[in-house]
Amino acid sequence: MNSNIFNDKKQLIVLEMANNHQGDLDHGKKIIDEFEKVCKKYKDNFNFAFKFQYRDIDNLIHNDFSNSDMKYIKRFRETKLSNDEWKNLLEYTTDKGFYKICTPFDEESVDRVIKDNFDILKIASAYIDDWPLLEKIVEKDIDIIASVGGADILKIKRFYSFMKNNGKNFALNYCVALYPTELADTNLAYLRKLMSMFPDISFGFSTHEIDKSSITGVIAHSIGAKLHEKHVAIEDLEKGYTINDYSTTPENLDKWLKLLYESVEIIGSAENKEKDILPKEIASIRDLKRGVYAKNNISKDSKLVENDIYFAIPVQKNQILSNDLSKFNKITFIKDIKKDEPIFLDDVIIENQRVPIETIRDEFLESIKSNGIVLKPGLDLEISHHFGIEHFNETGCCMVTLFNKEYCKKIIYLKPGQENPEHYHKIKKESFILLDGDLNVILDNVSHDLNKGEIMHIGRGALHSFSSENGALFEEISTTHHSDDSFYTNKEIMNNKFRKSKIKLL
Secondary structure (H helix, E strand, O other): OOOOHHHOOOEEEEEEOOOOOOOOHHHHHHHHHHHHHHHHHHOOOEEEEEEEEEOOHHHHOOHHHOOOOOHHHHHHHHOOOOHHHHHHHHHHHHHOOOEEEEEEOOHHHHHHHHHOOOOEEEEOHHHOOOHHHHHHHOOOOOEEEEEOOOOOHHHHHHHHHHHHHOOOOEEEEEEOOOOOEOHHHOOOHHHHHHHHHOOOOEEEEEEOEOOOOOOHHHHHHHHOOOEEEEEEOOOEOOOOEOOOOOEEOHHHHHHHHHHHHHHHHHHOOHHHHHHHHHHHHHHHHHHHOOEEEEOOOEOOOOEOOHHHEEEEOOOOOOEOEHHHOOOOEEEEEOOOEOOOOEOEHHHEEEEEOHHHHHHHHHHHHHHHHHOOOOOOOOOEEEEEOOOOHHHOOOEOEEEEEEEEOOEEEEEEEEOOOOEEEEEEOOOOOEEEEEEEEOEEEEEOOEEEEEOOOOEEEEOOOOOEEEEOOOOEEEEEEEEOOOOOOOEEOOHHHHOOOOOEEEEEOO
16 A cells, blocks of 8 residues: 555545454455445445454463463454465455555564555554554554554654654544443544644544444544544354454444445535535526626726616626626726626726735735744734835735734734835834844934844834845834824825725634
8 A cells, every 4th residue: 555545535444353253264254255245335435444463472472371261362362363364364355455454463463564565554552652562663664553542642642753753654543442432432522632733644533332323434534534443243153253342244334334425425625615516606606696787888998987887687608797896806998888788808807906915915924824923813914005006015014913002013024125115103103123034124314234033113203114135024012003193205105095905814
């Protein structure tokens, strides 16, 4: 299996056979056969794997307990397969089209997992902090899934760091290490917490619940799980093989997979929404929109004004919609339009000024984020474009006012090569503190280059301008800011009533 399996668009369904083969090769093959009948219905929608367990029984179990009736020791002894039987079972698994996953319970078994060409190595919950075993595992070139049942956050963090430091490609399975798990103990909300703490890896859900619910996969997927692991078994009453409480039957897996498949279809993806569904929606509701018609005769080269148009249905192909009209769109006619005629997109030139403002906002947010600054959504970003938005890259700045009382605090951003022109304040006194980049302040005709962390004080009435060669982010601390207290020495700027725009931060 390639190292992109955790990022595959298809979710991975892991069928955990564990010891349910009962140490009987034929029974193990029968489990694969019965579950293959179910899985083939969903092969186009999911990847499927069978998972096994390896133990070096003779060395793993202490000699004094080799004949013990203790639950796990007895179970491990009674379900042991020979090397030849394992080879046969694994070849059968591959021939049936399943990926192969194995959990090693000791160092010797790690080597066997590699030797037998498993696609993924699974670390059981009990071994997520078994450091001798983990040291052995990270030596191997194989993808890893680890279950975190019974592990607190500190253990999970240590395991995560260990895997990252060793450059491993791994995923984590949330599970509850209770066999079986009551539905009330499933607590899938914890999966959401883990995903928020470790957003750069894939997560799955390893289920041990009593086989009474078919929606655990649906819920896990809705939270964001990409992997699902379920214990599987079939009974053979003639041989005395029964099914434990936390293993699922083929019939119940079919119900579980059907609902999971439906949830995958319903939830879909943001990419699919934007690429495939949104265009169909737009086409579907277009006929409900109002088209723009000429109320009067309109001459070529004139600007669109409200009194010259009206809105009506039906909408014709390529006609301008009422939705296309906003204060950010400047519309110029490139042909004459007669009264009551529809106005088409080919009849006009539309200049949208909203897009540059949104782009400036996104650049500002990226600068803020890269400096570790958190701003509350909903704040106003004030964009100064003294000579028009088309000249913003050369002249202007953008700023956020965090509070404005007896004292005021702003964060100001300058693009590379941008200048804020000379001006002064009659009421406000202010100080600049450079957070990032380079800032040149000309104060009363004297040039000052600020270094990161340096402070520049600017008194009332002091002429000042500021600029940046490579971009700057700085704080302004001042007395109360008044919107009519900025006086530019350039009369063109003072006469420009539309030199500022505002947009909400997201």
